[in-house]
Amino acid sequence: MLLSQLPEDVLYHILSCLDYKSLCRLSQVCKRTYYLVNRDVVWRKIAKECLNTGITRSGTDIYPHIPLKERVKVAQNWCDGVCKKTIPLKWKTKLLPWLQLDRDLLFLSQAADIGAYHQHQGTGRLHRSPYEIYSGHKGDVCRFVLTDSHLISGGSDGKILVHSRKSDMSMELSGHNQEVNCLDSKDGLIISGSRDRTARIWTLNSSCTRRIIPMYDRVWSVAISPTSSSFVTGTACCENLSPLRIWDVERSECVCNLGSQFRRGAGVLDMVFESPFQLFTCGYDTYIRLWDLRLNPRKCVMEWEEPHDSALYCIQTDGNHMIASGSSYYGVVRFWDKRKTECLQFFQLSSDPVSSPVYCLRFSSSHLYAALATSLHSMDFRQNHIHIR
Incomplete structure (x- = not known):
């Protein structure tokens, strides 16, 4: 039997065992193999082993509208550091900006305002002027988060605004008497932390604090679990x-402390839940x-050390x-x-x-944006580094 006579499901199974170079060569044999090689099912196994292809460890596809073959090509550039760097936005006054990405929109805080910028379709470049400003x-503005329906921000005025x-x-939520350093929101729940040494639990349908939790220390970061039952x-x-503590939402009680070997001043500046049982943290240490x-007990299972002894202000993961x-x-x-210890x-x-x-930094399948004191930097990884025809 000729290869072309095999059923498609058998062919897909065979092709999924090949590496990307072999697939590239095979795609040049004829139109039929070109068609087969370009199907997502062929590239899924390779994509799961690459960096930032949008395939999470659980198998969820974050970017289903982008062919996997193209994402694998771009993933090689992420791995090899091949990109084009630009500075789409600059400002004169030094700020502590924060940003979020939502599809083709980039939200950036500058002083008391948050601007929403459109990305040029197909290029990732930003329009110079925001199409909408939240003030x-x-x-x-110290921090802000996005949900499908709201933008929620915390400021140095101690207030939380829900747009x-x-x-x-x-809607304005008042309660903190010093700056709101951090907040998170999920499923109608809002958690905020402040320099006033408290964390507060709010709900989107009420302007009153649901719970006030004394922390006895300044709160730099918060994260709600994907299950919304703890934070x-x-x-x-x-x-x-301990600078890291897990809290039960309903009872507002501390469930446990994470770690006990933190030196004084080793504050936690950012944290990311990758699943209900996997938490990444970084900070001054x-x-x-x-x-x-x-x-x-819950414990740290892996560590990555910044080689130049610099504090780490922010982290982001691709879910894999x-x-x-x-x-x-x-x-x-x-x-x-994550499979290696060195940068x-x-x-x-x-x-x-x-x-x-x-x-702050955020990335999509092809771009990384980083907010510094006086500028927003962009790195475009869609460069012609590896030829996949």
Whole structure:
């Protein structure tokens, strides 16, 4: 029997065992093999082993509208550090900006306002002027989060503003008496943390605080579990308390402390849930840590150390093998492969004598955006580095 006479499901199974170079060569044999090789089912196994292809460890596809073959091509550039760097936005006053991505929109906080910028379709470049501005704070915006229906921001004025993304309606939540350093929202639940040494639990349908939790330390970061039944707080670690604690939402009680070997001042600046039982954290002690919340006791199972002894301000993961981190000096962004302990790639975005931290970074399948004190940097990884025809 000729290869072309085999049933398609058998052919797909055979093709899924090949590496990408073999698939590229095979695609040039004839029109039929070209058609077969370009199907997502052929590339799925390879994509799961690459960095930032949008296939999570659980098998979910984050970017189903982009062919897997194209994503594997771009993934090689992420791994090899091949990209085009630009600075789409600059400003004169030094700020502590924050950003979020939502499909083709980029949201960036600058002082008291949050601008929503369209990305040019197919290029990833930003329009210079925001198509919409969210305002209302009397001080700088410290953090903000996006949901499908709302933009929720916390400011140095101690207030939380809830903006509807579908209308001009907004709501103010007052309670903190110092700046709101961090917040998170999921399924109508809002958790905020402040310099006033409290964490607060809110709901979207009420302007009143549901619970006030004394923290006895400044709160730098919070993250709600994907199940919405618990949340984690990260503090400045200036008191004799663990900076990482898990809280039950309904009972507002501490479930457990994570770790006990933090030195004084090793505050936790950012954290990301990758699943209900996997939590990534980073901060002043220069480490990225992976915590397994299934174990008893819950403990750190992997560590990645910033090699230049810089505090880590922010992290982001692709849900599978890749971590991106932003350092406190010279705008350094690093890529890490979770299967290795050493840094995979690094990029220095700032050349100023007075360095700026990377306050926030976010990435899509093809672009990474990093917010520094006076500029927004973009890295485009869709370069012609590996030829897949």
